[in-house]
Amino acid sequence: MNIPLERVDKNRWRIPQNYMNGMNVPGMVYADDVLIEQIRNDNSLKQVANVATLPGVVGHSLAMPDIHWGYGFPVGGVAATDMEQGVVSPGGIGFDINCGVRLIATELVRDQVKGQVDKLADELFRTLPSGVGGSGMRKLDQHEIREVMVQGAAWAVAQGYGLEEDLEATEENGCLAGANPDAVSKQAVQRGMVQLGSLGSGNHFCEVQVVDHIYDSEAAKVLGIGQVNQVVITIHCGSRGFGHQIAEDYIKLAQQKQQDWGFELVDRQLACLPLQSREGKDYLSAMACGANFAWANRQLLMHGVRQAFASVFGRRARPKEMPLVYDVCHNIAKIEEYVVDGEKKRVCVHRKGATRAFPPHHPAIPEKYRAVGQPVLIPGDMGRYSFVLAGAEGSMEQSFGSCCHGAGRQKSRTAAKKAITSKDLMAQLSARGVTVRVHSKGLLSEEAPQAYKDAQNVVNVVHDAGLAKLVARLKPIIVVKG
């Protein structure tokens, strides 16, 4: 599939609106010369064009430099739809509702952890339940899961999983408004009741990392990650089977109703619901339940991390000395206001594999970070590095307050599995000084560094394009995975 790309500047490529019948806006792809060649290799650019055909889409159908093929929408896609005329498309949020990333700081440095790496890895692996379909740290009854759906991370804190101040360091304070448990199916509830506080599988992980390079020492200091060799922890996880079931339920519903609403979609996977319809509002209410479950989930997992550190390092790693730096979601739809074609507009911003990146002084940013901008947490791959950035002004002008979310897959899961055996991968990681504890070795190869683009290229693009600013680079020393 050859998609015509017009180069806009060093880091931007336009898919013209006349490329395909039915496009309501042009596409815009963020990539440099290296990344654009990798991106051309799958069908994700066609998906960028497909998204541009959605009813009520405004501005551009955007693709971040970590874009790759996904269900309907590309992963790494951003699209905003008009609140009055537009739709919400569950495939534009993703199956893992509020998949996201949480970064925890410590007062430890690399040398203090060196001799305890195996013990710490064992302790983390024991404390954080993982694996496909695995059950979580806390079983919920019918009443409790309703509270989780409405309260999010605050429920977890009230139950003793963490500190009050964790909430202000969480996007939306760990609770998306408008959640309605009655919009969630019994089946989703059944799946969710046993999975709170679990890591799952796939690309989800808990990593112990060290600050490896600092790009902006002032910003890094404000975020509490200002010391080279400082030990930090990243958790990447979402809403598990609960959010997955919500997505599946509403995609099925949307597909059944497309004809009634008069939609003729270029791809069945773009199934969508008018924002002003009963069904569209129900999806947003259910999505908020999924988002809140995910925030509670990451809150429990962070509690597990603090417990594991305390058991290994005692008073040198008490919860107060392990503050949450920030928690971002990268699979979500948010109602926000932007200037579109010179006019202020309320839109539904779909971020699927895309991180919010609000600039300095935005009221949604915790006060302590106001001058720096919203922390943007970008996991790379398990062998190389991850990044911390801060949102910048360009995101508000260009990308509906959004930037990339990770390295972006370069090889399919099947291709990755063929490229390297888990044994060879374990040896490679060990040689790089990375200690791994994994639930299923068979799945490890699918997540090999070789399966991903170089995250450094990805973050350089969003930095150069003015969407977010580089703050720090993190290197993994322990990886715990499903």
Next chain:
DNA sequence: ATGTAC
């Protein structure tokens, strides 16, 4: 991502 298919 996911009780990796109903």
